[in-house]
Amino acid sequence: MKLFVTGIGTEVGKTVCSAILTKYFNADYWKPIQSGDLHYSDTMKIKEWVGGDVFCHPEIYRLQLAASPHQSALQENVNISVNDFKLPQTTKNLIVEGAGGLMVPLSDQEFIIDLIEKLNIPVALVVRNYLGCINHTLLSVMALHQKKINLKYLILNGDFPKDTERVICNFLTSDTEIIKIPDLKKLDQENIEMISKTINKN
Known part of the structure; x- marks a missing residue:
């Protein structure tokens, strides 16, 4: 089982949901592009929240600027193409986490949705409640x-x-x-494991 975790926007909880899915499926984790927050990357969070046994495949791009990948890459004179990516080899399940939403640009021509299409794996779409979330979800x-x-x-x-x-x-x-995940008061290994055991799929 391979799964690409994306969201309806930024800050909807993709990394928390990725941690829960990684635990639930006993999967490896891969963040193809980390844009900003290199001191506390999503890969580092997954290791902290899932536990030491999780295997995290290295990012293809680690960019300094906390912005969309196309902007971060431009600052470092890097050109990102979907052809730069292929799924890491593993005998285990794999959770792949994107950056932002589907139409986040990797370059002036390509977007996260193009990367998903290139990798050719199913999607888990993370939705959080806010004014406008219905519109963003259905789009x-x-x-x-x-x-x-x-x-x-x-x-x-x-x-x-x-x-x-x-x-x-x-x-x-x-x-x-449909998977329903409750709000977590505290993000730690114990709570991630607890939620992973009570995932409600409808």
């Missing part, structure tokens, strides 16, 4: 369908009003499973 689902990318899981991260949840879930096709 993301439409973009995946347009590219014929398999939306394997939709992750409702945190609490949602019933009306919001209903509209989002009614828009999905029957082959997409």
